[in-house]
Amino acid sequence: MPGPPPTPLPLLFTAFEPSADVLAARLIRELRRRNPQQTFVGFGGPQMEAAGCELLEETTAHAKMGVGVAIAVEGKTLLRRKGDLARWLDEHDIAGHVPVDSPAANWSMCRATRKARPQATIVHLVAPQLWAWAGWRIGRLRKLTDHLMCLLPFEPDWFGTRGVPGTFVGHPLFREATEAAANADANAVQLIDDTGKPLASGDPTLALLPGSRAAEIDHNWPVMLAVFNALRHRHPTMATVVAAASPDRAKQIANLCPGGRPPRGVQVVTGRAGDVLTQADAALVVSGTATLEATARRTPCVAVYCGSRVKWNLLARWLVKTRTFALPNVIAQGMDMPRVVPEFVPHFGAPEPLVRALTPLLQEGPERAAQHAGYDVIHRVFGAVDFATAAADTLLSRLGSGTG
Numbered sequence: 001m002p003g004p005p006p007t008p009l010p011l012l013f014t015a016f017e018p019s020a021d022v023l024a025a026r027l028i029r030e031l032r033r034r035n036p037q038q039t040f041v042g043f044g045g046p047q048m049e050a051a052g053c054e055l056l057e058e059t060t061a062h063a064k065m066g067v068g069v070a071i072a073v074e075g076k077t078l079l080r081r082k083g084d085l086a087r088w089l090d091e092h093d094i095a096g097h098v099p100v101d102s103p104a105a106n107w108s109m110c111r112a113t114r115k116a117r118p119q120a121t122i123v124h125l126v127a128p129q130l131w132a133w134a135g136w137r138i139g140r141l142r143k144l145t146d147h148l149m150c151l152l153p154f155e156p157d158w159f160g161t162r163g164v165p166g167t168f169v170g171h172p173l174f175r176e177a178t179e180a181a182a183n184a185d186a187n188a189v190q191l192i193d194d195t196g197k198p199l200a201s202g203d204p205t206l207a208l209l210p211g212s213r214a215a216e217i218d219h220n221w222p223v224m225l226a227v228f229n230a231l232r233h234r235h236p237t238m239a240t241v242v243a244a245a246s247p248d249r250a251k252q253i254a255n256l257c258p259g260g261r262p263p264r265g266v267q268v269v270t271g272r273a274g275d276v277l278t279q280a281d282a283a284l285v286v287s288g289t290a291t292l293e294a295t296a297r298r299t300p301c302v303a304v305y306c307g308s309r310v311k312w313n314l315l316a317r318w319l320v321k322t323r324t325f326a327l328p329n330v331i332a333q334g335m336d337m338p339r340v341v342p343e344f345v346p347h348f349g350a351p352e353p354l355v356r357a358l359t360p361l362l363q364e365g366p367e368r369a370a371q372h373a374g375y376d377v378i379h380r381v382f383g384a385v386d387f388a389t390a391a392a393d394t395l396l397s398r399l400g401s402g403t404g
Helices: 018-034 046-051 067-091 103-116 135-144 155-160 172-182 214-234 247-255 273-279 289-296 309-319 327-334 352-362 366-383 387-401
Strands: 011-015 040-044 053-058 096-100 121-125 147-150 166-168 205-209 239-244 266-270 282-286 301-306 343-347
Touching: 011 018, 011 103, 018 040, 018 046, 018 053, 018 096, 018 121, 018 172, 018 387, 040 046, 046 053, 053 067, 067 103, 096 103, 096 387, 103 121, 103 135, 121 387, 147 155, 147 387, 155 166, 166 387, 172 273, 172 289, 172 366, 172 387, 205 214, 205 273, 214 247, 214 282, 214 301, 214 352, 239 247, 239 273, 247 266, 273 289, 282 289, 282 352, 289 301, 289 327, 289 366, 301 352, 327 366, 343 352, 352 366
Parallel strands: 011 040, 011 096, 040 053, 096 121, 121 147, 147 166, 205 239, 205 282, 239 266, 282 301, 301 343
Antiparallel strands: none
């Protein structure tokens, strides 16, 4: 009598940001649903662990921002983690490696896999944004991946023409938004702020999303607070809610306010950005994944990213090839559409342009209608692809073929 089928080799995941932890966890859950015998090991966070991944190290709690910071501040940590992974791989075989976002941290992890387990398939989850900057790294990417799972629809063509195959797998934010809209009446819940008070009703309601990293909040929150103060005088009945990414970020926001607490008329909600956006008439959003969440929730928004004029003029403007940064606009550009949302990236501190851009979005009018029309086009693209299904199909096909 034949024995039981062999236990599949583990899949290795490496994630270094809270957002990557969430993406990896969604894929792990889908893979476990398809094959309960599959095992997972990785560097990551609590979402991955809850999904069934054995963590070699928790790596998402104190994520840093930017390649420069990662190299200058966490270089020793990255080298130590690479060594830890290399030693683990010397003793354990794997079927494949899924590096999730964070190319600055994941390059070294991929090198460790290539050296110790050259037969293992490497499939990146989230294509590095080489189309925006650092395009010279495409050669490195060719060596350190067999396939890309792309979150943006134009990326497979961009990378494919440069010798790196990829598949568009969509984004879970759109499925979440669709499900939330479908269940809105059945699951209507009054949001509670971080002090335990229900959110005040307002006409209009403004959402502020100041970013998920400490440096982002340091740069952007003072300007957002100035925008709130300007709009409050024009709209005395306006309610304003801040979506904080974590309790630490909520404390940071409060500490940056006069008196160490949010001003009257501002309420803070932690960990519920999607619900905050759904209830808002318009939002001011730090450029990044949150702008895609605003798109998924169909909330009119203005994208901003405040920074240093000196650093931009001396370095960044020469390294960054694109002049379109907000993700809904990047997607629209790839579809030969005009920009969907006003974006101020980089922005150097003056609140008045942001106030002018936000004001018409707080009430019905042509500006809101134009954004909704752009959102509808993007929704049709993302709505046709379920992230978990497409990502699992892509990964399993690569593992099965043993080739990119």
